[in-house]
Amino acid sequence: MSEHPEVTVAPVQAFEPPYYVAVFTTVSSEEQDGYAETSARMQELVQEVPGFLGMDHAGTPGGLSVTAAYFRDADALTEWRGNAEHREAQKRGRAEWYQSYTLHIAKVERSHAFTRAEATLAPEAG
Amino acid sequence: MSEHPEVTVAPVQAFEPPYYVAVFTTVSSEEQDGYAETSARMQELVQEVPGFLGMDHAGTPGGLSVTAAYFRDADALTEWRGNAEHREAQKRGRAEWYQSYTLHIAKVERSHAFTRAEATLAPEAG
Numbered sequence: 001m002s003e004h005p006e007v008t009v010a011p012v013q014a015f016e017p018p019y020y021v022a023v024f025t026t027v028s029s030e031e032q033d034g035y036a037e038t039s040a041r042m043q044e045l046v047q048e049v050p051g052f053l054g055m056d057h058a059g060t061p062g063g064l065s066v067t068a069a070y071f072r073d074a075d076a077l078t079e080w081r082g083n084a085e086h087r088e089a090q091k092r093g094r095a096e097w098y099q100s101y102t103l104h105i106a107k108v109e110r111s112h113a114f115t116r117a118e119a120t121l122a123p124e125a126g
Numbered sequence: 127m128s129e130h131p132e133v134t135v136a137p138v139q140a141f142e143p144p145y146y147v148a149v150f151t152t153v154s155s156e157e158q159d160g161y162a163e164t165s166a167r168m169q170e171l172v173q174e175v176p177g178f179l180g181m182d183h184a185g186t187p188g189g190l191s192v193t194a195a196y197f198r199d200a201d202a203l204t205e206w207r208g209n210a211e212h213r214e215a216q217k218r219g220r221a222e223w224y225q226s227y228t229l230h231i232a233k234v235e236r237s238h239a240f241t242r243a244e245a246t247l248a249p250e251a252g
């Protein structure tokens with residue numbers, strides 16, 4: 001069911017606008033019991049939301065973490081927001097794991113992606 | 127002129143919508159000469175753009191970096207996009223520093239922030 005692929009180091013691609021991005025920035029508190037498990041579970045759970053497109057995530061050693069999660073439309077976001085297990089996790093986040101956070105919900109108007117052409121080993125013809 | 131405050135570990139706050147967020151996700155290449163200096167310079171330069179609101183940034187050891195930069199309106203974004211020094215840096219980024227990247231430009235429709243109340247040392251009255 002929720003097989004998920006190996007995490008590879010690649011940014012989520014650009015999709016055809018409009019779509020939504022939820023930018024979630026957090027600073028962790030000193031209380032992290034259970035955080036890693038719940039975070040992994042949320043990453044699994046969100047993939048079951050119809051219209052979930054992908055997620056980019058990175059954290060600094062100082063405890064600031066930046067997550068951008070992409071959704072096809074507002075309905076997908078609404079479903080994720082209302083998910084009971086997700087709400088429970090949010091509650092614990094506020095009570096225990098986060099010193100502070102900000103959530104920005106935004107509609108993507110344009111996007112583009114770049115991938116470097118592989119360097120070829122062959123010299124240019126000439 | 128462009129004094130900037132100590133970097134503190136705190137997420138950028140929630141602003142009054144609408145505003146814009148540029149989500150820029152990158153995977154670095156193996157060629158990083160000059161990257162740190164240019165990145166620092168861009169972080170300084172963007173602060174001079176009227177309507178720039180702030181930036182959250184984090185990177186993984188694997189080379190994935192997630193940046194969310196906030197702007198008051200589309201004009202602020204247009205100004206930043208057209209900045210000559212920024213364009214030059216983008217060009218170098220594609221030629222040298224990035225394996226791949228994605229840019230999502232999105233209009234924030236709602237946002238909220240949470241900050242944990244400081245734990246007090248005093249016991250509850252009663």
